[in-house]
Amino acid sequence: MTWLVLASVPLGILAGWLSHGTLHIKAVIENIVFALLLLAIGYSLGQDETLWPRIKSEGLRMMAIPAAILVGTLAGGLVAALVLQIGTRLVLATSAGMGWYSLAAILLNQAAGAKAGTLGFLANVFRELLTLVAVPWIAKYANGTLTVAIGGATTMDTALPVISKHVPPNTTVLAFVSGVLLSLLVPVLIPLLLGT
């Protein structure tokens, strides 16, 4: 399924390139699919019965790490924006994708156009791929909490199996809780940061 999602972009690019940009999807169709997606993502996070008690039981101690990850990600994004000079809001919103490349790309595309969507897709794909590569190395030579930090929202799903393989169980729980909290923030943060 991940491959289907990942292959959708190159397939779309190919179709768009072959049709010389004549193939257009009506905005209303795009918006309906998008609303359905946001509703389903919210629903799937909301209906998980184990999720909320887990977050509550971990308490404020567990909240400190995701909060720090959020602040650190945005601080890193701010530095990137200062260096790249391509728009602070755009770079901050891109980094606020937290590695959730599919949703970040769609949100950025809807709010700021195809170029922003492309940047959002690439930056967040890189974050996920770099996380998968770096986790074993970081878990071996540095603090296990760093594996949670670099993964952002991906520690809830794609990166979780890799993290759980290399860190103690309590850090795995932290990874999951942190990934959930950051995932909850992505659909809210990106539009807010873009100011749209």
Next chain:
Amino acid sequence: MVWFILTFIIGLAVGRKKFLPTALLQHPAWIVTPSLALLLFFLGLQIGGQPAILHSIWVLGAEGLFIAVLSMAGSAIAALIAYRMVQRRASASISDSRNGGKPD
């Protein structure tokens, strides 16, 4: 774009309170994956239809990599600081409880 946030929050509330235990929403993955794939395909269509974006794809890739690396570095540094603070507070509360809640 407030509807982005509202739709997501409505989804969360519906899922949490189980207002609508409909067959359609029982398996959200059946909605999430195809709609993600479809929307990303639409994004690809827009990229492919605009030669300017296609020509700058390597530049966008380099910028994306830069943003990813700095975001990861920032989050790692901030999480490490938070971890140390949490550890310090935890060890302080342990020593407090050993002293019967009285300071040293």
